[in-house]
Amino acid sequence: MELYQQEFGQHFNLGFDLSKFPWLVDKSWHNDISPSFYFKTRTGYMVLWVDYEAPNQREDSSLERYVVMTAVNSGTDELPEIYHDENCEQIYSSEEAIPLTTFLTKLILSNK
Numbered sequence: 001m002e003l004y005q006q007e008f009g010q011h012f013n014l015g016f017d018l019s020k021f022p023w024l025v026d027k028s029w030h031n032d033i034s035p036s037f038y039f040k041t042r043t044g045y046m047v048l049w050v051d052y053e054a055p056n057q058r059e060d061s062s063l064e065r066y067v068v069m070t071a072v073n074s075g076t077d078e079l080p081e082i083y084h085d086e087n088c089e090q091i092y093s094s095e096e097a098i099p100l101t102t103f104l105t106k107l108i109l110s111n112k
Contacts, residue, residue: 004028004035004050014050015065015097023108024048027082033059038071038082039104042111045071045082046091048104066100068092 003026005012012035018024024037027047034051048068055061070088075081094100 002026004037007032008035013053015053016101021101021104024104038080039108040077041107045073045080047071047082047084048100064093064095066092066094066097068100068103
């Protein structure tokens with residue numbers, strides 16, 4: 001069972017096949033509002049937050065389901081400690097999975 005399923009329930013639906021994005025590292029924690037995954041780009045680390053499918057289950061129903069934000073690594077490349085601070089910015093949001101996966105794929109491919 002994946003970490004996000006351990007923290008948010010085995011039936012939590014990401015809306016996409018996580019195995020197709022092996023560079024997404026699950027950093028989900030039950031005290032967060034939703035599952036999260038970090039990844040590294042040429043410009044630094046980013047975090048993808050995946051909220052509940054139904055807006056009425058979300059802590060803030062006005063936010064879109066998928067949000068990508070810049071992040072800070074207070075660890076090392078070998079042992080990253082990824083988090084947000086006051087300088088982090090939202091760079092993408094979507095309610096739908098297909099535009100999200102397209103965005104993520106293009107972002108990663110542009111960093112190669």
